[in-house]
Amino acid sequence: MDYTKILNKINKEVKPYFGKGKVASYIPALANVDPNKFGISIQCIDGKEYHLGDSHEPFSIQSISKVFTLADVFYQIGSKLWTRVGREPSSNQFNSLIELEIDNGIPRNPFINAGALVITDMICEQQVGPKLHILNYIRKLCHNPNIEYNEEVAESEAQNGFRNAALANFLKSCDNLKQPIDQVLDTYFKQCSIEMSCADLSHACLFLANNGKTLNDTREILSFRQTKKVNSLMMICGLYNEVGNFAWRVGLPGKSGVGGGIVAVVPGKLVITVWAPELNQNGNSFVGIKALELFTTLTKRSIF
Amino acid sequence: MDYTKILNKINKEVKPYFGKGKVASYIPALANVDPNKFGISIQCIDGKEYHLGDSHEPFSIQSISKVFTLADVFYQIGSKLWTRVGREPSSNQFNSLIELEIDNGIPRNPFINAGALVITDMICEQQVGPKLHILNYIRKLCHNPNIEYNEEVAESEAQNGFRNAALANFLKSCDNLKQPIDQVLDTYFKQCSIEMSCADLSHACLFLANNGKTLNDTREILSFRQTKKVNSLMMICGLYNEVGNFAWRVGLPGKSGVGGGIVAVVPGKLVITVWAPELNQNGNSFVGIKALELFTTLTKRSIF
Amino acid sequence: MDYTKILNKINKEVKPYFGKGKVASYIPALANVDPNKFGISIQCIDGKEYHLGDSHEPFSIQSISKVFTLADVFYQIGSKLWTRVGREPSSNQFNSLIELEIDNGIPRNPFINAGALVITDMICEQQVGPKLHILNYIRKLCHNPNIEYNEEVAESEAQNGFRNAALANFLKSCDNLKQPIDQVLDTYFKQCSIEMSCADLSHACLFLANNGKTLNDTREILSFRQTKKVNSLMMICGLYNEVGNFAWRVGLPGKSGVGGGIVAVVPGKLVITVWAPELNQNGNSFVGIKALELFTTLTKRSIF
């Protein structure tokens, strides 16, 4: 399938949807992003690529980084990971402490902040230099050695990170954070500040559509079964408390970030990444969801 | 693909899993079911069928009936249905009132009891004889005119139905139940008491794998897009508060009932129904989930 | 102490507080009450009485009736009552199901609706004619044989009583309602519809200020210790989710009703009843709380 026409069609049809969401404003570095940015990149498992708009401009990947840290830890330590994190959807906000307290410090899933902090803690346990480790892991995945943290964003996050610090301290009080809180938070804020383009993200996530393998080599990022399971998690928990709506409208496993990016996977076919900074009230890209909805409607590529 | 060998393999491998769950005991008619019953039926969209064990013995479909009433109402009244019911997962038990009160009487989704009562209420609004209507709808779907309510089960449910009556009264207090409570509850208890075999259920649900169409005619049960959306709902909400676990282990849209049945859909391919009465702590068939996990593992038919 | 001047002072000072609350509107019989009604009656244990304004006009006592049914049951069956109802404050609305579900059907206290329904159920268990029994109990307490149910109010409550029916059904599902739901609800709606004046209520509740005894005879309504305990319950749970505010501003055990009445007790001294139909957002009399606050400020009769 040639996706060029489809991307052009999407480009036209999403126009009226700009101006209806709000760019994340909790830190200056995000608040100052041009709300009209819009990019899409498709990476197919046969190697073909399709790009539209600002698809090569790096943006703050934020929570999309949780996919990478999860994949890394899951491959390293396997199923015992799930003694410390659940796999069920959360019905609270992504940074809520309510369910965490009810569940005695076991985060509902690895994509809410509490769960992601536990995953990052596991990386800190295993790696001498966890921050560089994460960066290198992602660089390799997308074959782009220039991927970097945005120090200013990480610094801003840290200065405003009281809610995440509350989560980390709560986890620690339940003995579900093993490394020093400051180290885990520092690593977490750094991973969220990583900047990647739509193209980078589609390259990096291709293994999720390709049975766990990268495109140009036979390197295994996840096993065949692990890949399916990570996709299932993205489907069930990838868009915070809007997973039902995303499954309904788009019908693909996906992961969003407050930078306005969404990565979605068509298993066995392709990865598509959208970037549009304006967010809806759930913290997901307003135009991004619309673009992905158009994509599966036009291509009939929903997994359902 | 010839599924005969696979069914035989599953049959062997599930043996050690019997005796670990508990048959539903809240009404005698369910409590007295033989816990060792086990059946599987696969219905493919090319017309092929595969059956194993007690696949032609009728059992109480219970909550699986919610798929049929939802499909019926969704096709009749379309998207305005969603002003009265949500499409997000619930993190409480299937019969909980907590989220319903927090959400001011809008059930989180149509597969928890509160949501199913609203759907049944809509049928009661539209149909003169809602109970016969539902029966005929299902009979037609599975080409089996002998499908019947089990009056004894319905009667038992009604006598022990205080929790559902609490839900119905709460919905009514929020003006989200339009017909008389007694009528809605009576219809609901009847629909849950319907008895079908694995074969019946796989026949009846084939439209979910077949773009909304039945097998042997061109009759549209749901539109192409509606079909995908109902599948997405089953994925996100079909197994109560175990949707993450089911997506993780099985990777298919599915709907379970406390009678021990689970229907799962491989979009574009087939429907598979399992029956094993012993339930896990979440009220889903213990052996049934294992059997379906084996099915997608052996066939690689997970949608992820 | 001569309370005449104090009542006159209160009368003057509450004037600016009218028009700021809202008369209960969920049933016509309450919605049509003149919002400017205002009465106070003080009954002292030495027999002196003080009255102001509309103090002899009957109004709907609503939840104040819960004090009478509790006292009756507590005296009859004693402490075993507390196996079915708690004695802690509720932090949800008076008609909430959330805590009831969390606590497996044991209401947090006897003054929220769920708890009052259990108390009424106990009366229905013990008495052949529970409705007449309650009426006679209250008539005797206030030496007024003309106290009656308002059938129209009871009927309206029943027709709009879905929320209470939800509570009753939930309690039944937890086996914490023994008599038929319809009987308990009918009795409950009737008790809430009873009409009494401020004078009647101060007479009837005098035993709470008088160590459990009525004024003119030596009849024991509650034992000395039971009386203190019921007062403590009113302090901790008598004004729904405004108990802290009431303790802070008024500093007396009290019980309110959506008819706009509040009964407050100065142990060892007197009972004071206020009636002003406009309610604040918590369902308590807006002017009534102000009047009682003035009373304890001017008389220094707070128990603290």
Place this chain on the structure above:
Amino acid sequence: MDYTKILNKINKEVKPYFGKGKVASYIPALANVDPNKFGISIQCIDGKEYHLGDSHEPFSIQSISKVFTLADVFYQIGSKLWTRVGREPSSNQFNSLIELEIDNGIPRNPFINAGALVITDMICEQQVGPKLHILNYIRKLCHNPNIEYNEEVAESEAQNGFRNAALANFLKSCDNLKQPIDQVLDTYFKQCSIEMSCADLSHACLFLANNGKTLNDTREILSFRQTKKVNSLMMICGLYNEVGNFAWRVGLPGKSGVGGGIVAVVPGKLVITVWAPELNQNGNSFVGIKALELFTTLTKRSIF
């Protein structure tokens, strides 16, 4: 009234209640306390004192310190304090984050940990040396210049204080903590580590029974009205999620600490402090509550 006989009677009657609770074990300094310690001190407003057992041995006052910091701040800044803290009971544990999140960072009352942290933050805002300030405030109240922090306890609390750090960070994220988190936590852990005897505590709290004044001078600690209000708060919120039980059994305003101390106030009469280290499941002194129950039963000094 001569309380000597009554104290002796209590001493005899509480014997069988030892060994049924558990000494606080979350830090070694508390875990090593002798569980059989038992002391009572009564300080009357007429200057008489009564002491029993280990009434002059200092112990860790823990949450009882919250009464002192509240009184101090309330007298300094008055009612505007209540824009940052509520006055209603909490139905969660004393260190819960659930209600705090639901209420957007406004603690339910000043006696749960979150509320106490806000009060301590206010002291940190006002005072150059908040820790010394608190110490001096208490020293003056009880006329004992030897009152000290226990540095070891404070250090242990700090090392295990992740839950309080979670609360502080959450408050900060809601902008309801103005000073640096570390300073507020350090001050809070210090105030909780203060050691006082029953006699010290009864001396120090006498103003609560004496209309806001200390015994031997005319110094005003709180105004007449403020005193009543602080007593009302202790009644409604002083024993965590056991306030109903304490009101029921004891019938006095009180404040407990996990060191095993409880201070209770008979307004206009006396203050009674009990110390017995074994705690019930709610974190309140098991024997202490029994002793106070006996006290009000034998003296009829309940406020109800």
